[in-house]
Amino acid sequence: MTTVKEIRLKSRPVGLPNRDNFEVATVDLRDPGPGEVQVKNLWMTVDPYMRGRMNDVKSYAPPFQLGKVMDGGAIGQVTASADPKFKEGDLVQSGFGWREGFTAPAASVQKLDTKGLPPQAFLGAAGMPGLTAYAGLLRIAALKEGDVVFVSGAAGAVGSMVCQIAKAKGHKVIGSAGGPDKVAFLKEIGVDHAIDYKAEKDLTAAVLAGSPEGVDVYFENVGGEHLEAALNAAKPFARFAICGMISIYNATEPQPGPRNLALLIGKNIRMEGFIVSHHTDLIPKFIEELAGWVREGKVKWTETVLEGIDKAPDAFLGLFSGQNTGKMLVKLA
Numbered sequence: 202m203t204t205v206k207e208i209r210l211k212s213r214p215v216g217l218p219n220r221d222n223f224e225v226a227t228v229d230l231r232d233p234g235p236g237e238v239q240v241k242n243l244w245m246t247v248d249p250y251m252r253g254r255m256n257d258v259k260s261y262a263p264p265f266q267l268g269k270v271m272d273g274g275a276i277g278q279v280t281a282s283a284d285p286k287f288k289e290g291d292l293v294q295s296g297f298g299w300r301e302g303f304t305a306p307a308a309s310v311q312k313l314d315t316k317g318l319p320p321q322a323f324l325g326a327a328g329m330p331g332l333t334a335y336a337g338l339l340r341i342a343a344l345k346e347g348d349v350v351f352v353s354g355a356a357g358a359v360g361s362m363v364c365q366i367a368k369a370k371g372h373k374v375i376g377s378a379g380g381p382d383k384v385a386f387l388k389e390i391g392v393d394h395a396i397d398y399k400a401e402k403d404l405t406a407a408v409l410a411g412s413p414e415g416v417d418v419y420f421e422n423v424g425g426e427h428l429e430a431a432l433n434a435a436k437p438f439a440r441f442a443i444c445g446m447i448s449i450y451n452a453t454e455p456q457p458g459p460r461n462l463a464l465l466i467g468k469n470i471r472m473e474g475f476i477v478s479h480h481t482d483l484i485p486k487f488i489e490e491l492a493g494w495v496r497e498g499k500v501k502w503t504e505t506v507l508e509g510i511d512k513a514p515d516a517f518l519g520l521f522s523g524q525n526t527g528k529m530l531v532k533l534a
Contacts, residue, residue, distance in 0.1 A: 204229050206510045207270040207300035214255055217451040217521060222255070223514040226270075230304050233283040238293070238307045240277040242533045245298035246324040247517040248273065248358075252450045261476050273298035274329060276313065276320045287312065292320055294328075301510050301533055316492055325358050325528030326502040327491055329477055334362035334420075335487045336480035337442040341473050342418045344370065349412045351375045351431055354422030355392065356383035358528040359444060361502065363420045364392050369499040375411040377404070377427060379523050386503065386526050404430040415439075424448045425456070432464045441472040451521060503527035 204227055211224040233239045251273060254265045265271050275298035279291040284307035287293070293310040297303045313320060318327055325331065337359075338344050350367040354360040355376030367374045368391045376392040378384060379399045387395035394411025401407045408416065408430050415436035421428060424446025431441065449456045465472060494500040505525040507516045513531045520529055 205301035205303075208510065208513050209270050210255060210265040210267055213257060213267070214451075216453045218252065218255060218518060220514055220518070225511060230302055233281050233304050236284050236307055237282075237304055238279050238284055238287050238310060239281040239302065239304045240293055240295065240297070240310065241280050241302045242275045242277040242298070242300065244276040244321040244324055245513065245531045245533060246274040246328075247513065247520060247529050247531065248329070249445055249447050249450060249520050251517065252521070261478075271299040272296050274324050275300075276324060277302070277310075282307070294323055299510075299513060316488070318492075318495070321504065321530055321532075322502070324530060325504065326362055326500070327488065330358035330528060331362045331491060332480065332484060332487055333359050333444060333477040334366055335490075336477060336483050337420055337444050337475060338363050338366055338418070340480060340483065341442040341475045342420065342440040344372070344418060346371075348417035349373045349375070349415070349436075350418045350420065351377075351408055351412075351416040351434065352420045352422070353377050353427040353431075354445070354447065355395075356386050356526050357422060358525075360420070360422050361386075361390060361527055362500070365390055365494070365500045367418075368392075369494045369497075373412065375408055375416065377407075377423075383523075383526055390501065398427070405433040408434040418442070420444060422447060429459045429461055432459060432461045432468075432470070435464065435468055435470055437468050439468065439470045441470060443472060443474040447521070505529045506532050508532045 207226055209224050212222050214222045257264050275295050279287050292313040294313050295310040350372050352360050352363045355364050356378035364374050364376050374392050375394045376387045377396040377398045384395045384397045396407045416434050417436050417439050419431040419441045421443045422445045425448040504527050516529050516531050
């Protein structure tokens with residue numbers, strides 16, 4: 202592997218990104234020096250949070266730089282090593298996505314123990330999205346016995362894991378997704394009441410149809426109308442875990458807030474935003490529980506896969522038009 206393709210940020214989008222915001226470049230890979238490895242990427246992930254990194258604003262993750270290769274989660278295989286801790290053929294996880302391969306310090310990659318799972322699962326169900334679901338549901342929303350759980354974006358990488366973790370722990374789950382195929386997927390993974398929000402005129406009524414007494418936990422992936430419906434349907438002392446609000450990521454002007462936010466007061470609702478990187482201490486327990494749920498058939502996942510580095514921008518853009526069910530991935534080799 203001497204030359205590889207990589208995806209660079211060509212221009213900063215205004216509103217919804219398009220292909221013109223990206224460019225493909227070919228670069229030469231140098232041989233690894235002492236303490237370095239060379240890696241051929243097999244899989245890369247695209248995730249909604251990357252949209253914020255396309256803007257030149259300060260946030261919890263640094264912005265992508267114009268004219269520079271983008272980055273994100275990837276699974277690869279060591280092709281050459283100048284570090285004794287790695288050998289050719291080792292599977293590794295890194296933050297060097299959006300490229301076919303790279304040479305980097307060995308300390309910047311982690312050897313991957315798949316525990317019998319497919320390697321790409323560590324970009325989805327067993328990776329950041331799965332940990333996000335686990336931490337948000339169990340730590341932020343403090344799931345407790347008898348809770349009814351409402352999940353927006355329930356057919357996505359994070360949402361589908363929230364639904365299944367809640368079901369694995371014996372809870373009633375209401376999930377919202379867009380379109381009959383995604384609703385069918387929600388039913389397949391055990392969601393008790395699946396809502397096609399695109400077909401509903403009254404989202405609050407649709408949620409209450411699944412749980413007339415209301416909901417105890419809301420896992421937020423969408424924002425907008427979904428947050429209003431969750432506030433309306435919330436029981437007293439409900440807990441909201443705010444993970445994402447994909448409905449406003451491409452807005453070109455400030456969006457109106459929930460019109461019913463005052464319900465937080467009378468219903469004693471606790472609403473908390475969170476970033477998964479603050480909860481990495483949960484990884485060992487999460488992986489242990491996940492492995493058990495997979496063995497018991499309580500958790501499964503689906504992937505939407507595009508092939509080839511040239512398709513990476515299309516995979517990313519597809520997140521904002523609902524083209525993915527489960528985890529959106531790019532297979533590189």
